Each structure stands twice: as C-alpha cells, then as structure tokens.
Amino acid sequence: MDPKQKCVTCFAPGHITGFFTIHENDDPALKGTTGCGVVLNRGVTAKVGVGPDITETEIFLSGSRKQAPVTSHLVASLTCEPVRIESHADIPVGCGFGASGAGALATSYCLNDLFSLGLTQNELVEAAHIAEVVGGGGLGDVEAQAHGGIVIRKRPAPITKGGLLDRIVSSSFSVHCVALGKLSTKTTLDDSSMTGKINIAGKTAMNNLLQNPTIEEFMRQSRSFSFELGLLSKGAKDIIEAVENVGGFASQAMLGDAVFAIAGPECTDAVIRDTMSEFGTVFSSTIAGTY
Amino acid sequence: MDPKQKCVTCFAPGHITGFFTIHENDDPALKGTTGCGVVLNRGVTAKVGVGPDITETEIFLSGSRKQAPVTSHLVASLTCEPVRIESHADIPVGCGFGASGAGALATSYCLNDLFSLGLTQNELVEAAHIAEVVGGGGLGDVEAQAHGGIVIRKRPAPITKGGLLDRIVSSSFSVHCVALGKLSTKTTLDDSSMTGKINIAGKTAMNNLLQNPTIEEFMRQSRSFSFELGLLSKGAKDIIEAVENVGGFASQAMLGDAVFAIAGPECTDAVIRDTMSEFGTVFSSTIAGTY
Structure with a gap:
C-alpha cells in the first residue's frame, strides 16, 4: 500500500430483533424502536482507507460498489474527507440480521480511529443511529449492537438522549x-x-x-x-x-x-x-x- | 448430588479501575463512583446450591469458608432461602481487580436462575451494587462488570437510577x-x-x-x-x-x-x-x- 495511504479495520456484530414497537419522532436521533433481540458474534468488518489517491467516497460490500445510503450518510456526518470503504459481512444482508447497522457502526469506529475524532462509543452510536434512520436502515439495531448480549431496548433513542437498555442474563x-x-x-x-x-x-x-x-x-x-x-x-x-x-x-x-x-x-x-x-x-x- | 438439591453456576468478569471520583449519598443505590476502567475476560465463577441439606447460608471462596459481607448482603436482599455458595476467582482477591463485585454479580445471576426471580440484568446490577456499598466492597465495579469493555462511568449509580455508562472503542x-x-x-x-x-x-x-x-x-x-x-x-x-x-x-x-x-x-x-x-x-x- 502507498505509504501516504492509511487504513483501519473494525468489526461490529449482527443483531436479530425478535419483536419491537416503533416510536416516531421528527428528530432522527429520537426516532427509534423498543423491543428485544440477540447480538451475534458474527457481523460486518469494515476497512476504511484515506489517502491522496482517494478523491471521492466509495463504498464496496463484498467487492461490489454500492450506494449504501446509511453508510454514506454516516461518513458525511463524521468527516469531510473522501474515504474508501470495503465491507465484508459474514451475516446475510437485508434479511433481518442488522447488517446495515453493523456496517454503519464498524465504519464509525474506523473513522473515529482514522481521523482521531476523539468520540466515545455513545457518540458514535448516536451518529450511526441517525444514519440508519435517515438512510432507511434499522431503527434500533445499533444501540443493541454496541451494547451486546440479549438486549431489551426499554426506551428508544441513544442512551445519551433518554434511551434505556437492559439485558436478559x-x-x-x-x-x-x-x-x-x-x-x-x-x-x-x-x-x-x-x-x-x-x-x-x-x-x-x-x-x-x-x-x-x-x-x-x-x-x-x-x-x-x-x-x-x-x-x-x-x-x-x-x-x-x-x-x-x-x-x-x-x-x-x-x-x-x-x-x-x-x-x-x-x-x-x-x-x-x-x-x-x-x-x-x-x-x-x-x-x-x-x- | 442429592436429586432434591439444585445448583447453578455463573461467571462475572473482573474489572480494573484506573481512576475515579466518589459520589456520596445516604441511599446506597445512589452512592457510587464515576471514572474509567477495563473489564477482564477473567473473573469469578459462583456455584450456588439449594436443597433440604442446606439449612443456613454458607459462602466459600476457593474452598475456605468466608464471612463475605458483600455476598451475604446480596443473598439476604434477593431470597429468604438458605444457599450454599462456592466461588472460585481466577483474579487476585482484595487487590483492585473487582473480585468482590464479580462475586456478587455472579451470585446474583445464579440466584435469579435458581429461584426464577424474573429479574433483568439492570435489576440484578442494582442489587449487587447496593450489596457492595453496604458490605464495604467497590463503589462502581458492578456497573462496569455488567456492561463490559473499557467503561467510562459518567454518572454514578445504576442506569435505572440516573447512572450513565459509555465506552472507549x-x-x-x-x-x-x-x-x-x-x-x-x-x-x-x-x-x-x-x-x-x-x-x-x-x-x-x-x-x-x-x-x-x-x-x-x-x-x-x-x-x-x-x-x-x-x-x-x-x-x-x-x-x-x-x-x-x-x-x-x-x-x-x-x-x-x-x-x-x-x-x-x-x-x-x-x-x-x-x-x-x-x-x-x-x-x-x-x-x-x-x-
């Protein structure tokens, strides 16, 4: 790889929702779901690169270039720099396993590291949640994915905005x-x-x-x-x-x-x-x- | 084992606090610390048994009977039944690795299963936190131990009582x-x-x-x-x-x-x-x- 290029690889887990309730809100940070689901040890690995040869943001999933509205929105919310994102999912995509949320969360972790954004997990989860809502992905996956376990989402929205998570032990x-x-x-x-x-x-x-x-x-x-x-x-x-x-x-x-x-x-x-x-x-x- | 006896084994992780601030409160649920620490993949395994031969609560750590004020208080807060608790720590005890919190949390998981208490993780964490405060254990370990990761404890107390946790990714x-x-x-x-x-x-x-x-x-x-x-x-x-x-x-x-x-x-x-x-x-x- 070109020495002026830099890239970071991060993983985020998949999530299966069993049941849920929708909470509408005009503010995408506050729109979300309550419900319960399980977080998997399989998910999405994102590799995000930056460098002089990367002049526009490009997103690839398992080698194919995608529109990826969720991840596009996420990138735009966290950085002005063009990046190249290569994601690989070891869960099915679009079938209820939270792949879009896992991709957004893994990408947010990469961007935080790559550009030294200085954000905590709660802040990255909020950015990924908003990207999911605006981009038409899931409505509660990323909170659960960042939490881990058998997650009961008791109040919607990120936990910094009044959300409340619990777990089945x-x-x-x-x-x-x-x-x-x-x-x-x-x-x-x-x-x-x-x-x-x-x-x-x-x-x-x-x-x-x-x-x-x-x-x-x-x-x-x-x-x-x-x-x-x-x-x-x-x-x-x-x-x-x-x-x-x-x-x-x-x-x-x-x-x-x-x-x-x-x-x-x-x-x-x-x-x-x-x-x-x-x-x-x-x-x-x-x-x-x-x- | 006697067929009328029943026992459950659960694990909870150790936790190393790097720095902290104390938040005093007369209510043990609200007394606690903020700070930051790391949750380990090593910790304490508790085996809790109940049965006709167990007529008083006994607590053993690595084979030796202990007073164990934290775990004693926890048991009394969750059940009236006498139980036999055998804990094994694969972290040092009393040296800053959160062994008392891990023991209390692992025991709370066992009691929840053994007596079908129907409690969620947040409720068990609150019981273990109160036992830690009353019994003179740690002041923020159990919240971090139940959360996992590199935990930033931003607001003290269990998350159902206003506590707020975050993580370093x-x-x-x-x-x-x-x-x-x-x-x-x-x-x-x-x-x-x-x-x-x-x-x-x-x-x-x-x-x-x-x-x-x-x-x-x-x-x-x-x-x-x-x-x-x-x-x-x-x-x-x-x-x-x-x-x-x-x-x-x-x-x-x-x-x-x-x-x-x-x-x-x-x-x-x-x-x-x-x-x-x-x-x-x-x-x-x-x-x-x-x-």
Whole structure:
C-alpha cells in the first residue's frame, strides 16, 4: 500500500430483533424502536482507507460498489474527507440480521480511529443511529449492537438522549439461522396498517417478557409477535414448525424472510441444525455478551 | 448430588479501575463512583446450591469458608432461602481487580436462575451494587462488570437510577498484571483527606480522558491519578517505571497494591510480560467487549 495511504479495520456484530414497537419522532436521533433481540458474534468488518489517491467516497460490500445510503450518510456526518470503504459481512444482508447497522457502526469506529475524532462509543452510536434512520436502515439495531448480549431496548433513542437498555442474563448458547430472502424495512414500515399491528403486538410481547425475562420467553414472545403481524412466508412458517417438532424454539428475524432458532431443554444444537438444513443453508453464531 | 438439591453456576468478569471520583449519598443505590476502567475476560465463577441439606447460608471462596459481607448482603436482599455458595476467582482477591463485585454479580445471576426471580440484568446490577456499598466492597465495579469493555462511568449509580455508562472503542488487546498485596477499599475511603485528593485528581483525569478517549490516554490519566494520590508502594512504582522503560503503559489497579500494564506501539506483549515477571507473578487477560 502507498505509504501516504492509511487504513483501519473494525468489526461490529449482527443483531436479530425478535419483536419491537416503533416510536416516531421528527428528530432522527429520537426516532427509534423498543423491543428485544440477540447480538451475534458474527457481523460486518469494515476497512476504511484515506489517502491522496482517494478523491471521492466509495463504498464496496463484498467487492461490489454500492450506494449504501446509511453508510454514506454516516461518513458525511463524521468527516469531510473522501474515504474508501470495503465491507465484508459474514451475516446475510437485508434479511433481518442488522447488517446495515453493523456496517454503519464498524465504519464509525474506523473513522473515529482514522481521523482521531476523539468520540466515545455513545457518540458514535448516536451518529450511526441517525444514519440508519435517515438512510432507511434499522431503527434500533445499533444501540443493541454496541451494547451486546440479549438486549431489551426499554426506551428508544441513544442512551445519551433518554434511551434505556437492559439485558436478559443468560449463559452462552448458539442461534441457528436460515435466510430465505429479503424484506424491505422501509416498505414494511411505510404501511400504516402494519405499523399499527406492530405497535400493539410489540407492547404485548414486551409486557409479557418483562414478567419473565428469560431466553425461552423471548423466543415465545417473538413467535407470537411474528404470527400476529402475518409477514411470515410459507417457507419461514414451515421451518418454525419443523424446529418446534423436534423441541426447539424458532421465530422470524425482524425484518427479513428469515428464521432464527435455538435448542430447547430436550434437544441438541445438532438436531436443530439438521432440521433447518433441509430448508436452506444454516448459519450459526454464539451470542455476544453472555457468560 | 442429592436429586432434591439444585445448583447453578455463573461467571462475572473482573474489572480494573484506573481512576475515579466518589459520589456520596445516604441511599446506597445512589452512592457510587464515576471514572474509567477495563473489564477482564477473567473473573469469578459462583456455584450456588439449594436443597433440604442446606439449612443456613454458607459462602466459600476457593474452598475456605468466608464471612463475605458483600455476598451475604446480596443473598439476604434477593431470597429468604438458605444457599450454599462456592466461588472460585481466577483474579487476585482484595487487590483492585473487582473480585468482590464479580462475586456478587455472579451470585446474583445464579440466584435469579435458581429461584426464577424474573429479574433483568439492570435489576440484578442494582442489587449487587447496593450489596457492595453496604458490605464495604467497590463503589462502581458492578456497573462496569455488567456492561463490559473499557467503561467510562459518567454518572454514578445504576442506569435505572440516573447512572450513565459509555465506552472507549478499541480493538482487542491484553492487559498484564502483578498483584503485590492488598489495600483496604474501606480504610482508604474512610480517610477524608484521601477522598478529597481522589475527587480532585479523578475529575481532572476524566476531563482529560473525554478530550481524547483512547486506551493510551486512559493509561496516561490513570498513571497521573495514581501518582497524585500517593498510595503507590515502592514495589508498584518500580514495576511502572520498568514497563515504561521498555515502551509500555502501566498504572496502579485501584484500590490495590497492584500494577496493570499494556504494550505500547513499539513493544510487544511478551516484552511487557517478561519485564513484569521480574517483580512477581504476572497474570494476563484480554478485555471483554472489544472487537
């Protein structure tokens, strides 16, 4: 590499939302979601470079140049310098695994280091959250991704602006996933009859979870939430039923045509993986921030 | 084991405070510290058992029965049932590595599971924090230990009671430690001339860190803080100087007669370990919550 060029590589984890409620606000920093999800040990690695040969900002995902509105907005909010961003995701993109949030967060970490911005994690999370809202990505992933664990998002927005995060305490476990296809977060959230359903089902799920904050209850509430919304494809329903038939827990990754599952007390991870592999490629991850 | 007996095992990480400021309050939930420290991937594992043979609460640390005022208070605050607690620390105890907080937090996780208390992490952290304050343990460890990473404690107390945590964002690294001896948190904090010094030096260190929130700046501010207080033993000073002579960063683990160190840009972890091993047994840990 040219000695005048400099680059930094950072990672941010993926996140699967099980259920959520939307909190509208004209200020993108305050618009967000409450809900619950799991943070994965797989995610997005961003490499950000700067140098005399880089004269305009370019964003590549797995080698292909992208518009990437979320990351573009993030870069513009943190620096005037043109940068070259190369991201690699080891989670499916656009399927409910928080890839856009992970990409934005990883890029924010890189920019902070590359330009010695002197920002703390809370400040970078806020910048990434705003980029997600303005760019049409997720509405609560980055707060959870920066926190780690099985995150209960109790109040929306970054924690410096009144947001409140909590966690389900759990020993380590694996989550197994099959992505069947994409589901547009923007299109889904632009449908007001859908957002009405989301907010009713999301509140019920949260109230029930807080009575019994365990990973099993999270899976049960996520399942009820996803069946309530009716966004489940036939393929996703089939996988959920198959997992339940062997004693596991499964639900839809929000918002994606994708299923995530965990083993139950009477079955092993291998049984869950074998069951799911009949429907598509299974990827598995441990959960960040458990013991 | 007797089938009527049940037991649960949980882990909580150690924590090294680099600098801090004390916030007095008559309410133990609101009494606490602000400051900055690193959360370790080593800590305390607690095994908590309940059953007909256990008729009074007994606490063992590495096989020896202990009074353990912090853990005793925690148990009494969460359950009326007698329990048997066996803790094992893979960090030194009483030397500034947050062992009492880790023991309390790990025990709270066990009790939550064992008795299906239905508490979230924030609620367990608050119980452990109060036990620490009442029992004379640390004043900010458990919030950091539950959060993970390089934690900046910006406002004291649990986050449900107005506390605010932030992080220095960093790639993964190792911290190397030598424990020379114990230092009583209670005795030190009962000396009002010392607490005056702590609060002045702690505020300066925090202000400087927030100008440049990096791990190197954290180490520099921790070093200034520890030299300002004058609690450093001759042995600890010698280790700090030796580490600095080979290009590393080092400071005192608060509050203990112990040194923690990290490699600098021009030296390796092996050089730091070799240098420190001339003064005592070195233990090393990676930092939880980095990428």
